[in-house]
Amino acid sequence: MSNLSTTELIKEEKTKVSSQNQSLGDISKEMVISKTNNSILMNYAEELAKAFTQRSDLKERKSRGQFFTQKEIGLFMAALFDINESSFNVLDPGAGIGMLSAAFCERLLNSQKTFSVSLDAYETDQKLIPYLEKALKKCKTTLEEKGHKLNYKIIEKDFILNNPNHLNKKTLFGTESQPIYYDYIISNPPYYKLNKNSAYTQIMNEFVSGQPNIYSFFMALSLEMLKNDGQMVFITPRSFCSGLYFKRFRKWLIDHGDICNIHVFESRKDVFTKENVLQENVIIRLTPKKEGKEQEHALITKSRNSLFHDITELKIDYQDIFHRKNGDVFIKVPSSKVDIKVQSVINSWRYTLKNLGLKVSTGPVVSFRATKFLSPEFKDNKSMVPLLWMHNIKGMDAVWPIHNLKKEPAIKANEESKVLLVPTNNYVLVKRFSSKEQKKRVHAGVLLKSKMKFDRIGIENHLNYIYKYGDLLSVEETYGIAGVLNTSIIDIFFRMLNGSTQVNAVDIENLPLPSLEGIQALGRAIIKSKPAIGQELDKLVVDTLKIEPQILQDLKEVYKQNGKD
Numbered sequence: 084m085s086n087l088s089t090t091e092l093i094k095e096e097k098t099k100v101s102s103q104n105q106s107l108g109d110i111s112k113e114m115v116i117s118k119t120n121n122s123i124l125m126n127y128a129e130e131l132a133k134a135f136t137q138r139s140d141l142k143e144r145k146s147r148g149q150f151f152t153q154k155e156i157g158l159f160m161a162a163l164f165d166i167n168e169s170s171f172n173v174l175d176p177g178a179g180i181g182m183l184s185a186a187f188c189e190r191l192l193n194s195q196k197t198f199s200v201s202l203d204a205y206e207t208d209q210k211l212i213p214y215l216e217k218a219l220k221k222c223k224t225t226l227e228e229k230g231h232k233l234n235y236k237i238i239e240k241d242f243i244l245n246n247p248n249h250l251n252k253k254t255l256f257g258t259e260s261q262p263i264y265y266d267y268i269i270s271n272p273p274y275y276k277l278n279k280n281s282a283y284t285q286i287m288n289e290f291v292s293g294q295p296n297i298y299s300f301f302m303a304l305s306l307e308m309l310k311n312d313g314q315m316v317f318i319t320p321r322s323f324c325s326g327l328y329f330k331r332f333r334k335w336l337i338d339h340g341d342i343c344n345i346h347v348f349e350s351r352k353d354v355f356t357k358e359n360v361l362q363e364n365v366i367i368r369l370t371p372k373k374e375g376k377e378q379e380h381a382l383i384t385k386s387r388n389s390l391f392h393d394i395t396e397l398k399i400d401y402q403d404i405f406h407r408k409n410g411d412v413f414i415k416v417p418s419s420k421v422d423i424k425v426q427s428v429i430n431s432w433r434y435t436l437k438n439l440g441l442k443v444s445t446g447p448v449v450s451f452r453a454t455k456f457l458s459p460e461f462k463d464n465k466s467m468v469p470l471l472w473m474h475n476i477k478g479m480d481a482v483w484p485i486h487n488l489k490k491e492p493a494i495k496a497n498e499e500s501k502v503l504l505v506p507t508n509n510y511v512l513v514k515r516f517s518s519k520e521q522k523k524r525v526h527a528g529v530l531l532k533s534k535m536k537f538d539r540i541g542i543e544n545h546l547n548y549i550y551k552y553g554d555l556l557s558v559e560e561t562y563g564i565a566g567v568l569n570t571s572i573i574d575i576f577f578r579m580l581n582g583s584t585q586v587n588a589v590d591i592e593n594l595p596l597p598s599l600e601g602i603q604a605l606g607r608a609i610i611k612s613k614p615a616i617g618q619e620l621d622k623l624v625v626d627t628l629k630i631e632p633q634i635l636q637d638l639k640e641v642y643k644q645n646g647k648d
Contacts, residue, residue, distance in 0.1 A: 124192065125154045127221050128185035131214045135180060139210065147208060151179055152271045152318065156366070156389050157186030160316045163344055163368045164190070164267055170199040171266035174308065176242040176301055178204035179211060181218030183269045184235075188222040192229060199232040203263070205242040212239060243300055247286045249307040265308055268315035272301035290335055293328030296320070302369075303332060306340050309371050314343075321347075321363045324414035325581045327589045333412055336369075341378040342404060344368040347416050349387045365416070377401070385418045399423065406580055408435055408593045415579040421637045425575045428630055432595040436549065439599050441556075441564075443549045443588045445515070446471075446542035448494060448503050456500045457491040468504065470494040470541035473514045476528035478616060479565050479609070481512050483535075494541035504539040507532050509556040511549040511564045512542070515586050523616075525577050525586055527568035529561050547588050560599070563606030567596060569616045570624045571638050601628050618642060 132151045136144075144150075152160075160183065175184045184204055191198050202222075206215050219235045226233045238245070249262050277284055277295045284291055287300045298319045305315050323329040323336075346366040372378075378401045386394045397418055403426060406413040417423055436443055448470060450457065461467055461484060469483045472490045476482075484492045496504060514526040530548075532555070542548055549564060550556060556564075567573060573594060581590055596602065605627045614620040618635075625632055 122154060122158065122189060124185040124189045124218075124222055124225060125157060125182070128180060128182045128218045129154050131218055132180045132182060135211065135214050146275070147273060150271065150274065152182040152186075153389050154182075154186075155391055156318060157182050158189065159346070159391055160269060160318060160366055161186040161190040163316045163366070164269075164314055166190075166194075166267070168266065169196060172201040172203070172263075174265040174268040174270075174305070175202070175204045176268065176270050176305055177272045178206045178215055178237070179208075179271070181215045181222075183271060185218055185222055187267070187269050188226055188233065191231060192226060197230050198226075200226075200234070202233060202235040203238055203265075204235065205238045205240065205245075207239060207241055209239075212237065243283050243286060243297075243304055246304060246308065249304060250286065250289075263308070264310045264313070266310055266313050268305045268309060268313070269317075270301060270305060270315070271318045272298040274298045274320055290332040292331040295328065295332075296322070299323055299329060299332045303335065306336070306369060306371065311371055311373070314368060314370050316344075316366065316368045318364055318366045321365045321416075324365070324416070325590070327587075330411055333414065337405070337412060337414075339372055340369040341372050341401075342367060342369055342381055342414070343378075344382045344384065345404070345414075345416055346384045346386070347418060348389065349385065383416060383418050395419075397423075406593075408595065409437060411593065413580055413593070417579050421641060422575060422579055424634055424637050425572050426579070428572055428634060429576050429595050432597050434596045434598060435594065436592055436596065439596065439602075440551060441549055442552045443513075443547050443591045445588050446544045446546040446548065447505070448541045449544045450491075453494070453500070453503060456495045456497075456503065458493040458495060459491050461493040466495060466497070467493045468496045468537045468540050469535065470543060471512065471530070471546065472543045473516070473526075473545045476512055476514060476526055476546075479528055479562070479569060479620075481510075481528040481530035490543075496539060501539070504541055505548070507535045507537055507540050508550055509558065509561045510542075511556075511561055511568070513547040513549065513568060513586060513591060515545045515547055517586070523574055525568050525574050527565040529565045531558060531561065547586065547591060549591065557603070557606075559603045559606030559610065561606065562609045563602035563604070564596075566605050566609045566620060566624060567602065568594075569620055571617075571621050571641055572624070572630075572634070575641065597628050604628075 136151070173184075173187060175181075178184055181204065184202060191200065202219070204215060204219060206212060215237060219237065223233045223235060246262070275297055277297055279291070279294065283297060283300055284295055287295070287303065290299060290303050302317055302319065302323070305317070309315055323332060344367065348364065380398050381401050381404050383397045383399060384394055386392070395418070397420070399417060403417060403423065404415050406415050415426070417426060457470065458467055461469070470491060470493055471481060471483055472487070474487055474490060475485055477485075494500060494503065509532050510530045512528045512530055517524050517526070577586070577590070577594070605624060608623055608627045612623060614623045621638060622635060624630070625635055
């Protein structure tokens with residue numbers, strides 16, 4: 084792996100940011116210094132990680148949620164801290180091989196100051212402890228050779244079960260007698276779902292609003308363990324930003340902490356490459372919320388992958404990272420000026436499907452569970468009805484039948500299968516999945532009752548469908564909703580709101596929409612002019628909904644990047 088050059092990493096600092104937000108220039112310089120000094124500690128930790136992975140089973144590591152941090156990511160995370168003290172304590176709550184502890188120590192090693200540091204590292208995997216011990220011992224001897232002091236302690240206990248006192252909880256497990264608070268916390272926590280009845284869930288029950296994931300518990304407890312002026316830097320899945328099961332956690336996090344930095348990766352393939360992980364991740368820096376002091380800005384940075392060759396930055400108003408709808412709050416990640424302008428358009432749309440009297444559901448036909456009902460060919464009789472899949476969405480319409488050797492076009496209609504069928508109606512069908520690298524995330528097509536001669540149809544589980552409960556969507560409303568969903572404005576907003584490649588029903592429910600009158604007018608315009616999805620549709624939406632036309636100029640760069648004329 085080649086070293087990053089100074090010219091690749093140090094970019095002109097276009098904006099001065101407050102002391103709460105590390106600038107891109109500061110971060111890049113810290114990384115360059117580490118590279119110049121050959122990343123002594125990180126290289127050593129990386130060799131230990133390599134030795135461990137060669138001797139361990141990938142399935143076992145995944146079951147424990149163990150995904151070791153790459154060197155470049157560790158250096159980037161350590162560079163995010165704004166370190167002003169000369170004496171402080173550090174926590175690594177899921178230390179693993181010690182990669183992030185080594186990254187933090189590497190950061191100190193390259194400073195002109197002299198530091199006295201106390202480091203606590205939690206790790207429960209007995210197979211990892213000897214490797215972690217070697218990594219921290221190397222950190223200690225190397226730092227002390229340079230005049231620094233490092234005292235470290237490996238705590239062979241479960242981080243969450245050992246610290247319920249920070250949440251005023253009691254447990255049967257052993258705990259520290261007095262709560263310990265930290266200046267800096269750095270972590271790549273374990274990622275795996277928990278049972279609602281687990282000991283972790285009982286302790287952290289105030290954060291649970293569905294099936295929890297342990298990484299969110301690590302984040303919440305770490306924030307509670309920070310000193311008033313402390314800082315924490317985590318790399319985690321992005322799912323907490325908008326996921327339904329993280330609703331209570333998000334609200335708590337925003338009420339108790341301030342988000343200073345968020346870093347996103349354009350590609351999800353290159354973050355934990357050695358572990359074959361395709362989960363979209365973010366790096367986030369948080370500080371405890373200070374009473375009477377409002378956070379003014381957040382710094383969003385973005386790179387193509389974990390090599391950080393092409394970092395860009397955007398300083399935004401703090402409230403611009405939040406989206407509040409239907410009593411929930413979501414964390415958005417706008418990463419360009421176009422994103423900010425799209426956001427201003429979206430903020431003027433005051434409605435959601437619920438406000439408009441509409442509903443969205445997921446197709447009930449799960450193919451592998453319904454194999455006995457599926458037919459590779461359609462017979463035009465009462466025993467079969469059409470089955471629609473994602474490939475049936477073409478442009479802004481749902482087209483059936485379409486020949487596809489791998490997808491059955493029909494489903495049997497009988498007493499046993501009727502629970503899988505829906506009444507034929509006017510629907511907006513929305514694809515639930517796309518690839519991360521796909522240019523467009525939200526795809527919607529219109530299905531009209533008048534074009535189907537069947538009373539019922541099947542909708543496969545990879546499609547969502549929008550409908551008017553107990554009534555019929557008008558043709559104009561159906562095309563108007565599909566038009567809004569297919570516009571670049573919604574697509575860009577969705578990417579800000581949700582890093583997932585999935586478009587779930589709850590995501591559609593919370594998307595801002597224009598008024599019903601605006602939707603109906605747009606539907607009429609679409610039926611009349613039949614625009615292609617892209618610039619033609621966007622212009623029609625802007626003209627019909629009376630959006631500031633300058634947005635079309637701003638979107639030109641998006642079309643260029645997407646390879647559109």
